[in-house]
Amino acid sequence: xxxxxxxxxxxxxxxxxxxxxxxxxxxxxxxxxxxxxxxxxxxxxxxxxxxxxxxxxxxxxxxxxxxxxxxxxxxxxxxxxxxxxxxxxxxxxxxxxxxxxxxxxxxxxxxxxxxxxxxxxxxxxxxxxxxxxxxxxxxxxxxxxxxxxxxxxxxxxxxxxxxxxxxxxxxxxxxxxxxxxxxxxxxxxx
Numbered sequence: 001x002x003x004x005x006x007x008x009x010x011x012x013x014x015x016x017x018x019x020x021x022x023x024x025x026x027x028x029x030x031x032x033x034x035x036x037x038x039x040x041x042x043x044x045x046x047x048x049x050x051x052x053x054x055x056x057x058x059x060x061x062x063x064x065x066x067x068x069x070x071x072x073x074x075x076x077x078x079x080x081x082x083x084x085x086x087x088x089x090x091x092x093x094x095x096x097x098x099x100x101x102x103x104x105x106x107x108x109x110x111x112x113x114x115x116x117x118x119x120x121x122x123x124x125x126x127x128x129x130x131x132x133x134x135x136x137x138x139x140x141x142x143x144x145x146x147x148x149x150x151x152x153x154x155x156x157x158x159x160x161x162x163x164x165x166x167x168x169x170x171x172x173x174x175x176x177x178x179x180x181x182x183x184x185x186x187x188x189x190x
Contacts, residue, residue, distance in 0.1 A: 001029065001032070001038070001039055002025065002029065004039035004040070005025065005028055005029070005032075005039050005042075006025070008039060008042060008043065008059055009028075009059065009062065009063065009096065011063060011066050011067065011070075011092060011095070011096060012024060012025055012096065014070070014088075014092045015089050015092050015093055015096075016088070016089055017089045020089050020090075020093055020138070020139065020142070021093075023093075023133075023136050023137045023138045024093045024096055024097060024138065024142075026136045026137075027097055027100055027132050027133050027136040027138060028096075028097075028100065028103075030132055030135070030136055031100050031101070031103035031104060031129075031132050032103055034103070034104050034132075035103035035104045035106070035107070036107070037103055041108075042057070042058055042059045043057045043058075043059050043060075044057065045057060045058040045059075045102075045106060045108075045114055046058070046114055047060065047061030047062075047099070047102075047172075048061075048173060049106070049114060049115070049116065050177070051176060051177055051180050054176075055176060055179070055180070056172075056176055058099070058102065061099065061172055062095070062096060062098075062099060064168075064172050065095050065098060065099075065165065065168045065169050065172050066092060066095030066096055066168075067095075068168035068171060068172065069091055069094075069095050069161075069164040069165050069167075069168040070088070070091065070092060070095070072164055072167075072168065073086040073088060073091055073164060084160065085160070086160055086161060086164070087141070087161060090139070090141045090142050090145065090161045091145075091161040091164060091165070093138065093142045093145075094142050094145025094146065094149070094161055094162065094165050095145075095165050095168070097129060097133055097138065097142060097145070097146050098129070098145060098146055098149040098165050098169060099125055099129065099149075099169075100125070100129040100132055100133065100146065101123075101124070101125030101126060101127065101128035101129025101130070101131075101132065101146070102120075102125045102129075104117065104119060104120065104125075104128050104132070105117060105119070105120030105123075105124065105125045105128060106120065124150070124152065125150075126146060126147050126148075126149060126150045126152045126153070127147070127152070129146045129147075130143045130146045130147040133146055141159065141161070144158075144159060144162055145159070145161055145162045145165050148162040148166060149162065149165050149166050149169050150166075150169070153166060
């Protein structure tokens with residue numbers, strides 16, 4: 001399972017801190033086991049249940065969000081230098097783990113539809129993802145990124161790393177969502 005996971009998500013290798021890399025991979029392994037997913041399933045899971053049909057997989061979304069945030073942080077470093085510091089390892093781990101809770105929030109039905117689990121209805125993925133990461137020993141700074149990446153984080157002060165992941169996540173979601181909105185230049189009253 002681990003080899004296939006590293007093949008699907010080469011960005012794990014961008015994490016310089018070996019301990020953080022290992023804890024991030026372990027979090028994926030635990031989430032996949034608890035959610036009943038195999039590595040081959042990861043490319044077939046829609047990244048969101050709010051767009052149907054969803055044109056992007058869970059893996060594509062995770063990688064896009066992570067790399068968008070990384071490239072933005074690189075631009076910050078080039079332009080702002082040390083005035084806007086970014087912990088790249090936390091940023092990358094946070095990007096790779098921001099939606100890890102979806103692996104316990106989602107399940108596949110027999111008809112091939114991906115739906116929300118009972119537990120996922122009670123605890124959205126920012127909460128379950130943070131819990132999975134905490135259980136695997138991921139640092140609190142990365143747990144913060146997971147917890148703060150969605151709307152639940154709007155009431156807290158986000159770190160720079162959490163802000164970058166939050167915005168990269170919504171850039172991905174809104175860009176894809178707009179492609180599938182039905183637009184009409186005609187309407188009827190009620």
